[in-house]
């Protein structure tokens with residue numbers, strides 16, 4: 122008997138949430154939860170790994186770096202409860218992919234249509250810098266999601282670490298070598314699992330508070346990348 126896609130995603134989600142493979146990150150996600158910021162005093166932190174979330178039939182998969190210590194690590198949902206998420210979900214809402222422009226907490230009513238949001242690493246790392254061995258340990262979860270999201274025709278890397286991890290998973294152009302990360306970079310991928318022939322990989326600067334504050338990434342730039350992703354969408 123075949124298992125439904127939502128059930129397979131739920132099984133992978135359970136595996137992610139139970140993971141304790143990286144001792145440094147297990148210690149960090151727990152330590153952060155024990156010292157909430159004043160703004161979050163009284164909140165019960167999630168303090169576990171985060172699975173991706175969104176539409177199982179997504180045509181667009183967005184891949185970030187890792188949960189923020191007081192964002193996703195607090196709320197239990199990717200890009201939820203921090204400024205990066207505010208910027209990202211506002212853009213997804215403008216593009217018609219998110220039901221609302223804000224993302225405060227799990228259960229806030231946000232739904233994604235045609236999009237799935239995930240990350241290269243599932244536990245909040247100190248200084249937002251996972252170690253190479255932590256990135257390697259977490260890679261199978263991203264590979265598993267990409268393999269299950271069979272309708273995805275565009276993968277959007279948010280930042281150079283997400284791009285590097287996708288390349289390490291096998292994302293490669295049909296001809297030649299993959300170039301270095303650049304905002305607006307676009308590759309048509311060959312069929313190396315978990316990718317599929319004809320899938321496109323796009324790149325954007327990460328919507329981090331610093332990138333947005335310094336103007337490295339503007340709302341118009343992110344809107345432009347999402348519009349290009351929509352152009353590349355295949356039925």
Ligand code: SF4
Pocket residue numbers: 137140141142143144146147170171242243244255258259
């Ligand atoms: S970063 Fe990934 S592999 Fe490491 S403990 Fe968290 S979920 Fe597990």
